[in-house]
Amino acid sequence: MKHFKITSFLTANLDLDADLIEKMALNCNTLEVKKNSYLIEPGQTCKHIFFVESGLLRQYTIDAKGKEHNLNFAPENWLITDRNSLFFNEPTHMFIQALEDTTVFALNDDFFDEIKSQDYKFSSFNTLLLHKHINRLQQRIISLLSWSAEERYLDFIKTYPDLTMRIPQTMISSYLGITPESLSRVRKELAQKHKK
Amino acid sequence: MKHFKITSFLTANLDLDADLIEKMALNCNTLEVKKNSYLIEPGQTCKHIFFVESGLLRQYTIDAKGKEHNLNFAPENWLITDRNSLFFNEPTHMFIQALEDTTVFALNDDFFDEIKSQDYKFSSFNTLLLHKHINRLQQRIISLLSWSAEERYLDFIKTYPDLTMRIPQTMISSYLGITPESLSRVRKELAQKHKK
DNA sequence: CGCCGAGTTGAACTGAATCAAGAAACGTGG
DNA sequence: CCACGTTTCTTGATTCAGTTCAACTCGGCG
Helix, strand or coil: CCCCHHHHHHHHHHCCCHHHHHHHHHHCEEEEECCCCEEECCCCECCEEEEEEECEEEEEEECCCCCEEEEEEEECCCEECCHHHHHHCCECCCEEEECCCEEEEEEECHHHHHHHHHCHHHHHHHHHHHHHHHHHHHHHHHHHHHCCHHHHHHHHHHHCCCHHHHCCHHHHHHHHCCCHHHHHHHHHHHHHHHHC | CCCCHHHHHHHHHHCCCHHHHHHHHHHCEEEEECCCCEEECCCCECCEEEEEEECEEEEEEECCCCCEEEEEEEECCCEECCHHHHHHCCECCCEEEECCCEEEEEEECHHHHHHHHHCHHHHHHHHHHHHHHHHHHHHHHHHHHHCCHHHHHHHHHHHCCCHHHHCCHHHHHHHHCCCHHHHHHHHHHHHHHHHC
16 A cells, blocks of 8 residues: 555545545655646646645736736645536636755545445535635635734634645735735844844 | 525525425524614624625624724615634624614524535535635735725725615724725715716 | 855835824714 | 715825836856
């Protein structure tokens, strides 16, 4: 049996039979994505849910004004996909790019359908993922509505302490919805406060 | 057979057997919610998906600073719920309040589980709803990140032309993430532009 | 060594918030 | 159905968080 991290991830989350997980591990693909290259680009239709074995991905889009918006980061043990493209079978508007050399485990979405009949837990697992995703999006909307740039940054480093070092500041600022200059100033302010 | 609007809504969306829909219609409750009263309040656990037969609901939350944030409006033919509370069976932080005298059709969430075995279309219907919800949330995040107050308002009146008249401006402004004063000024500007 | 992109810093600017005060709309009780 | 008080909306003056633009620093890499 292949020993991907996803194996333990799934076992922990689902309490599935080992042979079912192994079956999945055998059917799905491991992909290597070199730093700065792309897993998904606009126009493509996203067919997989990607589980990050190692490395770091970012998901971003470019708006009508040509501005880049980082919507998600996915370090090891995270899942990432474009639910919209995947489910509605439409071309995506998203980029998914590797910020570090990354190994992903690509779960073909069909797999969920196939397995559904075999194991009820597995289909409800996908529903769980959808609900967790909704939760995160909701939280982010509320943070954009109610917090200042500084508060959003503090929340970011609290939530993802290790990522702060691995993601360029321009991308973090874009995720937070502020300019790189503003983030730089926020960081400076915080450093000064901390020194006292 | 009861003639709720939801009947035609479901028929249009699902192509279900008439008797299945009727069964649902008989098993679920119609609730009347008087203007300004609440369907859901924080602390309660949300157990239903509400389909609005007639009237208008709003969903909002109050943040740590005591500020109110309108997250959703649901006029006739819309569905509304707190997915988080519903799925994880946790107390909600949301208010769902009637802005007009409203009639809702309350689908007990268990119903989806029960019906799942009987009709596969029905369970995939719920998944469809989840994906549509994710889509809306994603769009809203992007609009908060990339559009000005005026642009967001223009998008709002374009998307929900009739709602603009039925929802107090304070609530629209809160939905857009701006102050009531700013919205008033934005409207004034637009009226002047339009006059020319 | 010298270039180049990322990050920092400064100064001027601006969109939106805040505070305050007036006008209009609303519903409640007489 | 009107009168009154309360809330909502508007308008103005001022302030502020964050943007923009431009110049500078620093660290990595060919």
